Amino acid sequence: MPKQVITPSSDSSAVSNSCAEYGLTTEEFHALREKATQAKSTAYCPYSNFHVGAVLLTQSGAYISGANVENASYPVATCAERVAFGKAITEGHRGFKAVAVATDISPPASPCGMCRQCIREFCDLSTPIIMFDGEQKYSIMRLEQLLPLSFGPEALGVPSQLQSSSSS
Amino acid sequence: MPKQVITPSSDSSAVSNSCAEYGLTTEEFHALREKATQAKSTAYCPYSNFHVGAVLLTQSGAYISGANVENASYPVATCAERVAFGKAITEGHRGFKAVAVATDISPPASPCGMCRQCIREFCDLSTPIIMFDGEQKYSIMRLEQLLPLSFGPEALGVPSQLQSSSSS
Amino acid sequence: MPKQVITPSSDSSAVSNSCAEYGLTTEEFHALREKATQAKSTAYCPYSNFHVGAVLLTQSGAYISGANVENASYPVATCAERVAFGKAITEGHRGFKAVAVATDISPPASPCGMCRQCIREFCDLSTPIIMFDGEQKYSIMRLEQLLPLSFGPEALGVPSQLQSSSSS
Amino acid sequence: MPKQVITPSSDSSAVSNSCAEYGLTTEEFHALREKATQAKSTAYCPYSNFHVGAVLLTQSGAYISGANVENASYPVATCAERVAFGKAITEGHRGFKAVAVATDISPPASPCGMCRQCIREFCDLSTPIIMFDGEQKYSIMRLEQLLPLSFGPEALGVPSQLQSSSSS
Ligand SMILES: [Zn+2]
Ligand SMILES: [Zn+2]
Ligand SMILES: [Zn+2]
Ligand SMILES: [Zn+2]
Numbered sequence: 001m002p003k004q005v006i007t008p009s010s011d012s013s014a015v016s017n018s019c020a021e022y023g024l025t026t027e028e029f030h031a032l033r034e035k036a037t038q039a040k041s042t043a044y045c046p047y048s049n050f051h052v053g054a055v056l057l058t059q060s061g062a063y064i065s066g067a068n069v070e071n072a073s074y075p076v077a078t079c080a081e082r083v084a085f086g087k088a089i090t091e092g093h094r095g096f097k098a099v100a101v102a103t104d105i106s107p108p109a110s111p112c113g114m115c116r117q118c119i120r121e122f123c124d125l126s127t128p129i130i131m132f133d134g135e136q137k138y139s140i141m142r143l144e145q146l147l148p149l150s151f152g153p154e155a156l157g158v159p160s161q162l163q164s165s166s167s168s
Numbered sequence: 169m170p171k172q173v174i175t176p177s178s179d180s181s182a183v184s185n186s187c188a189e190y191g192l193t194t195e196e197f198h199a200l201r202e203k204a205t206q207a208k209s210t211a212y213c214p215y216s217n218f219h220v221g222a223v224l225l226t227q228s229g230a231y232i233s234g235a236n237v238e239n240a241s242y243p244v245a246t247c248a249e250r251v252a253f254g255k256a257i258t259e260g261h262r263g264f265k266a267v268a269v270a271t272d273i274s275p276p277a278s279p280c281g282m283c284r285q286c287i288r289e290f291c292d293l294s295t296p297i298i299m300f301d302g303e304q305k306y307s308i309m310r311l312e313q314l315l316p317l318s319f320g321p322e323a324l325g326v327p328s329q330l331q332s333s334s335s336s
Numbered sequence: 337m338p339k340q341v342i343t344p345s346s347d348s349s350a351v352s353n354s355c356a357e358y359g360l361t362t363e364e365f366h367a368l369r370e371k372a373t374q375a376k377s378t379a380y381c382p383y384s385n386f387h388v389g390a391v392l393l394t395q396s397g398a399y400i401s402g403a404n405v406e407n408a409s410y411p412v413a414t415c416a417e418r419v420a421f422g423k424a425i426t427e428g429h430r431g432f433k434a435v436a437v438a439t440d441i442s443p444p445a446s447p448c449g450m451c452r453q454c455i456r457e458f459c460d461l462s463t464p465i466i467m468f469d470g471e472q473k474y475s476i477m478r479l480e481q482l483l484p485l486s487f488g489p490e491a492l493g494v495p496s497q498l499q500s501s502s503s504s
Numbered sequence: 505m506p507k508q509v510i511t512p513s514s515d516s517s518a519v520s521n522s523c524a525e526y527g528l529t530t531e532e533f534h535a536l537r538e539k540a541t542q543a544k545s546t547a548y549c550p551y552s553n554f555h556v557g558a559v560l561l562t563q564s565g566a567y568i569s570g571a572n573v574e575n576a577s578y579p580v581a582t583c584a585e586r587v588a589f590g591k592a593i594t595e596g597h598r599g600f601k602a603v604a605v606a607t608d609i610s611p612p613a614s615p616c617g618m619c620r621q622c623i624r625e626f627c628d629l630s631t632p633i634i635m636f637d638g639e640q641k642y643s644i645m646r647l648e649q650l651l652p653l654s655f656g657p658e659a660l661g662v663p664s665q666l667q668s669s670s671s672s
Contacts, residue, residue: 170484170485172485216492218491218492273491277487277491278484278485278486278487279487280449280453280487281448281449281450281451281452281453281454281456281483281486282449282450282453283449284449284452284483285448285449285450286449288449299485307485309484309485313484314483314484314485315449315452315482315483316338316446316477316481316482316484317338317340317446317467317475317477317482318446318449319445319446319447319448323386323441323445324384324386
């Protein structure tokens with residue numbers, strides 16, 4: 001089981017190391033942090049009052065944001081990550097370099113299982129998922145660490161070439 | 169129970185009557201038709217091969233599109249309407265004048281119950297929902313006709329002022 | 337649009353009329369009322385504190401109960417009606433005579449759109465849905481009134497013979 | 505990341521070792537295998553034709569089964585594991601010793617992310633999840649391995665005493 005390491009985003013040496021390990025530039029890292037944090041304020045969450053922001057970085061350098069959109073019938077809600085993938089996929093984006101989520105709690109909250117499954121549909125298993133807490137601290141894990149032995153399109157005979165292709 | 173009247177979009181007299189009844193201009197009607205139809209091609213639906221496009225018209229004149237985004241785990245899918253509302257709400261839109269959906273089947277397919285519930289969260293009960301089939305024929309019903317006796321935010325003590333406010 | 341008529345369950349003349357109209361015996365009506373009301377106490381709803389009980393009456397006379405089962409990730413929750421259908425279908429029941437739901441609020445809460453869609457998969461359009469409030473008052477509507485122009489298995493080429501067959 | 509070890513259920517020495525490691529008797533192991541395998545046949549899955557069976561073993565020795573119940577609107581479907589938890593929770597069960605799932609494919613399919621999140625709500629992190637393929641081979645992982653850094657009730661201020669309490 002992976003250990004959760006929590007690091008301040010202001011620790012530039014640690015951030016540089018993270019970026020080297022996960023194939024990001026520090027500019028990308030900080031853009032992800034800022035955009036995920038800003039996205040929190042776009043949530044519609046009168047039921048949980050739990051604001052979640054998400055942002056996707058595509059392999060071609062686009063950032064697509066989302067936030068949780070709740071409903072009086074709780075299961076009709078859509079989490080931040082799935083709002084972001086809904087936007088990205090229908091706007092033609094394929095091939096994702098990183099996923100970031102931000103909440104107000106510590107330690108940094110991870111994507112729920114349902115969202116990990118959504119990420120699985122569209123991202124390589126090695127894709128980094130960066131989780132920011134309310135104080136700009138972060139943890140990073142790869143998708144395959146957050147959703148091991150995952151069930152995906154292949155199990156139903158659907159090609160997953162999506163994951164490696166790049167566009168827009 | 170409301171009867172489903174199906175009308176060709178090329179019948180300009182019928183379209184004019186529909187627009188007068190539901191508070192739309194004919195330009196808005198045809199923009200909704202074109203955008204909903206185009207949105208179908210942005211669906212990710214390798215499991216059902218059932219393409220659905222949706223578009224929302226805000227009270228300030230913006231159009232926000234969506235399409236269904238499926239998943240190997242079927243319940244993790246997001247329907248076209250909910251993708252569109254996810255985008256719209258997190259981009260700050262409030263106050264919707266009409267919702268349109270388009271599919272390839274006839275008679276025109278209606279939003280599933282889950283999506284009617286999503287629409288309920290953000291729209292006045294009188295909001296028209298326009299359904300286009302694969303041959304540009306359409307039906308229109310108000311939300312209160314498609315989801316009578318609906319369960320909404322009020323039941324949980326959440327103010328639904330959202331529905332009448334307008335922005336962006 | 338159907339009007340919601342609200343009637344006390346203690347009004348035996350009104351209940352008799354409802355039963356005659358919807359093909360139920362008064363014993364069945366009161367069993368549905370009692371079982372739906374009792375089912376509320378089996379809900380797991382620490383997030384909404386909104387207790388919902390549901391019960392299905394099969395054509396062969398069995399009653400299957402359910403209640404809402406929520407989750408820290410709100411969309412992972414399952415509503416009372418879908419818990420009941422999950423049980424019923426996997427236990428081999430087919431063919432339903434009535435669906436009842438009970439909550440603590442007035443007027444009687446209706447099934448959310450997502451649950452109406454679930455009912456649609458397994459019930460004839462004429463199936464009565466009885467809604468009880470916290471004071472044993474009730475409303476009844478047929479499925480086709482609560483989910484007009486519904487989208488069902490036929491649209492995807494799946495036979496819906498389920499709906500009329502009877503078993504267990 | 506955990507490695508998936510796949511073992512024939514007929515290898516009694518390996519099964520004994522698994523049982524010792526995960527706190528099960530071999531009788532419980534084989535009951536879980538048989539019941540999960542049988543539950544597959546109770547699925548309603550005309551859309552995916554992908555049969556999944558699930559069974560829960562409570563700390564008091566009860567077995568509760570479920571299977572996937574699909575819907576023409578794909579997101580309205582309920583997976584096997586969530587059908588089983590819906591039954592179990594509303595029938596008063598608390599405290600689970602093991603979760604088993606069975607499918608027809610190899611290697612053994614794991615619970616989707618949405619179901620891992622459901623399991624998280626009601627089970628200790630150390631709970632074993634046994635996955636059976638179509639040829640009675642199995643893999644076992646603990647919940648904390650399948651859903652590391654999980655998001656649960658505590659994040660929303662809801663006590664998770666459920667997980668350790670036992671009943672029925
Ligand atoms: Zn989520
Ligand atoms: Zn839908
Ligand atoms: Zn519901
Ligand atoms: Zn699942």
